[in-house]
Amino acid sequence: MTKTSDDGEAGTDPRFDGAAPANGETVSLSPLVRRRICPNASPFTSSGTCSYIVGRGEVAIIDPGPADSGHVAALIASIAGERLAAIVVTHTHRDHSPGARLLQAETGAPIVGCGPHRAARDLAEGEFPHLDASADRYHRPDRQMGEGDTLEGPGWTLQAVETPGHTMNHLAFALPEEATLFSGDHVMAWSTTIVAPPDGSMRAYMASLEALRGRDETIYWPGHGGPVRDPRRFVRGLAAHRRQRENAIRSRIEAGDRDIRSIVGTIYQGLSPALQGAAALSVFAHLEDLVERGLIATDGPARLEGVYAPA
Numbered sequence: 001m002t003k004t005s006d007d008g009e010a011g012t013d014p015r016f017d018g019a020a021p022a023n024g025e026t027v028s029l030s031p032l033v034r035r036r037i038c039p040n041a042s043p044f045t046s047s048g049t050c051s052y053i054v055g056r057g058e059v060a061i062i063d064p065g066p067a068d069s070g071h072v073a074a075l076i077a078s079i080a081g082e083r084l085a086a087i088v089v090t091h092t093h094r095d096h097s098p099g100a101r102l103l104q105a106e107t108g109a110p111i112v113g114c115g116p117h118r119a120a121r122d123l124a125e126g127e128f129p130h131l132d133a134s135a136d137r138y139h140r141p142d143r144q145m146g147e148g149d150t151l152e153g154p155g156w157t158l159q160a161v162e163t164p165g166h167t168m169n170h171l172a173f174a175l176p177e178e179a180t181l182f183s184g185d186h187v188m189a190w191s192t193t194i195v196a197p198p199d200g201s202m203r204a205y206m207a208s209l210e211a212l213r214g215r216d217e218t219i220y221w222p223g224h225g226g227p228v229r230d231p232r233r234f235v236r237g238l239a240a241h242r243r244q245r246e247n248a249i250r251s252r253i254e255a256g257d258r259d260i261r262s263i264v265g266t267i268y269q270g271l272s273p274a275l276q277g278a279a280a281l282s283v284f285a286h287l288e289d290l291v292e293r294g295l296i297a298t299d300g301p302a303r304l305e306g307v308y309a310p311a
Helices: 071-079 100-107 203-210 231-254 262-265 273-292
Strands: 002-004 011-012 026-030 033-037 050-054 058-062 083-089 111-114 150-153 158-162 171-175 180-184 219-222 296-298 309-310
Touching: 002 083, 002 262, 033 071, 050 071, 050 171, 050 219, 058 158, 058 309, 083 100, 100 111, 158 203, 203 231, 203 273, 219 231, 231 262, 231 309, 262 273, 273 296
Parallel strands: 058 083, 083 111, 180 219
Antiparallel strands: 002 011, 026 033, 033 050, 050 058, 150 158, 158 171, 171 180, 296 309
């Protein structure tokens, strides 16, 4: 459905594709890209974490996934007779980065890409880090990459694109030879991205979406699920979707809702119980941003258990 977004620009709601590509097999996606999906399917990972092999002969592997020795062994078998030049990591969640250390132990290849895990802000007094168990705090790359830094192999180039928000160290990687972007967990076709303070930041996430709108890649290969096709339109739709969610939250507070649980119960009707916690964290991320912008009031810093009111 086409609509006019908040900034007056014609936008399109994102058309999510819930189809889950099969895990446990190595598939050639293009002349330069192969994919193997780790068998760690869950409500938060689609059919599993997508690991990408870039290049032929001398290759890079993007996001080897969790500490799954079977998946790492399968990746090594998939590049038999080839040289692994680098292990590339988009961000430090345990379904993406721990496998890099297993792969390095077997191959000796350097780990490059995102820096160590870091939060968007310090914990507030009495705040519990709800996503702490998902953070990989042991990640230490041999080479930390930033905006515009490149990694090159025969016939391929990976260029880092800083996309903080889901995590603050999140990187996407452009492959200019195929007008492709490996978008990690920042943009996915199967679902919206979890943005959960203090691990992530809605303000940073929205700014990163805006930065992607000016790019010219024609396909995204994400960290979970299938490809993002027509990415400019999809990213524009994602931004509009988030603004709609923000407006819905403000409307619920204007209507008298005062806590996150009440808001989730109204605007996420029919949501699976397994996803209620993630929905609460998403609402929290929006509220944190709204409080910082002076659009919603609360007593002190925004908190998951806080009481909110119109500003």
